[in-house]
Amino acid sequence: EPEVTQTPSHQVTQMGQEVILRCVPISNHLYFYWYRQILGQKVEFLVSFYNNEISEKSEIFDDQFSVERPDGSNFTLKIRSTKLEDSAMYFCASSERGRARTEAFFGQGTRLTVV
Amino acid sequence: GEDVEQSLFLSVREGDSSVINCTYTDSSSTYLYWYKQEPGAGLQLLTYIFSNMDMKQDQRLTVLLNKKDKHLSLRIADTQTGDSAIYFCAEPQGTGGYQKVTFGTGTKLQVIP
Numbered sequence: 387e388p389e390v391t392q393t394p395s396h397q398v399t400q401m402g403q404e405v406i407l408r409c410v411p412i413s414n415h416l417y418f419y420w421y422r423q424i425l426g427q428k429v430e431f432l433v434s435f436y437n438n439e440i441s442e443k444s445e446i447f448d449d450q451f452s453v454e455r456p457d458g459s460n461f462t463l464k465i466r467s468t469k470l471e472d473s474a475m476y477f478c479a480s481s482e483r484g485r486a487r488t489e490a491f492f493g494q495g496t497r498l499t500v501v
Numbered sequence: 502g503e504d505v506e507q508s509l510f511l512s513v514r515e516g517d518s519s520v521i522n523c524t525y526t527d528s529s530s531t532y533l534y535w536y537k538q539e540p541g542a543g544l545q546l547l548t549y550i551f552s553n554m555d556m557k558q559d560q561r562l563t564v565l566l567n568k569k570d571k572h573l574s575l576r577i578a579d580t581q582t583g584d585s586a587i588y589f590c591a592e593p594q595g596t597g598g599y600q601k602v603t604f605g606t607g608t609k610l611q612v613i614p
Contacts, residue, residue, distance in 0.1 A: 417599050429544070429589065429604040442601060477544060483598035489534070490593070490600040494543035 388412045390493035392478050398499045399468050407463045407496045409478030418461045419479040419490060420453065422446070429477065435461065468500045505590055505605035512611045519577040521608045523590030528552075528571060534591040535564065535575050536604070544589070548575070577610075585612045 391410045399405045411418050420432040433443040435453050450472075452464045461480075465472055475497050479490040504526045513519045525533070530552055537547045550557045550564045550573070557564045563576040573590055590605035 419601070421602075421604075428606055429602075431601055431603070434599070434601055436599070441599070479600075479602075481598050481600040488598045488600060489546050489549070490602055491546075492536075492544040 388491075390478055390480055390491050392476075392493035392496050394496060395494065396497045396499070398501060401470055401500055402467050405465050405468055405498065407465075407476050407478075407498065409461045409463075409493055410459050411461055411478065411480030412482075412491055413459070414482060415480035415491075416483040417441075417481045417490075418453075418455070419481075420463045421477040421479065421492075422474040423477065423495075424471075424474040432463075465498075468498075470500050473498055473500045505592055505603055507588075507590055507605040507608045509606060510609050510611070512613060513580050514613050515580060515582055517580055519575075519580045519584070519610055519612075521575045521577075521588050521590075521610065523573040523575075523605050525571050525573065525590065525592050525605075527592055527594070527603070528568065530592045530594065532593060533564075533566065533573050534593065534602070535562075536589040536591050538587045538589065538607070540586070547588070580610075580612050582612045582614055585610055 393408045418435045423429045433447045434441045450466045475495045477495045478493045481490045482488050507523045532549050534549045535547045536544045561578045565574045587607045587609050589607045592603045593600045
């Protein structure tokens with residue numbers, strides 16, 4: 387069964403460093419998303435991406451964040467200068483276009499720890 | 502904005518039924534979802550219900566929807582230790598395949614052997 391894959395599963399980074407989280411969405415999907423879950427809190431929407439541009443973003447997604455689809459398969463989330471409060475589980479998701487019913491498929495997540 | 506609320510914790514004995522409740526605010530969603538998150542794992546879509554349905558049964562799972570009260574519940578019959586996980590009620594927004602999902606707070610289900 388097709389799945390969304392994320393790498394790495396766990397990343398530890400120093401405060402102020404740049405970090406890139408990687409995702410490979412399901413191959414025929416056209417909408418891509420990033421969510422995050424701070425430990426013990428809700429899963430929160432960060433950003434959606436379609437047709438090589440951001441279609442929607444939350445107020446969490448400030449100038450420190452950027453997304454990119456550098457090639458035909460990867461979808462990345464970059465945090466330019468990490469802060470302690472960026473420590474969270476980051477989930478990538480993708481969904482198909484044009485079906486009567488569709489759903490977002492989520493990856494296993496990348497646990498980001500900022501020290 | 503959209504808000505989805507759940508009770509935080511539920512403890513049941515193995516073999517009993519579990520009922521996880523959820524209230525939501527946005528009544529325009531075509532579907533409502535239940536996601537399951539096992540320890541250390543990602544989010545897995547467990548089941549869903551069309552917004553024009555009152556009930557959906559899927560093996561041990563029963564979803565009940567009360568649109569008037571904006572209340573959704575998930576019943577797990579014959580709960581097993583493998584059902585221990587966090588369960589998220591979720592409300593997708595979007596059309597044509599766009600699926601921005603608003604998640605509930607999550608209910609941690611603990612199954613006692």
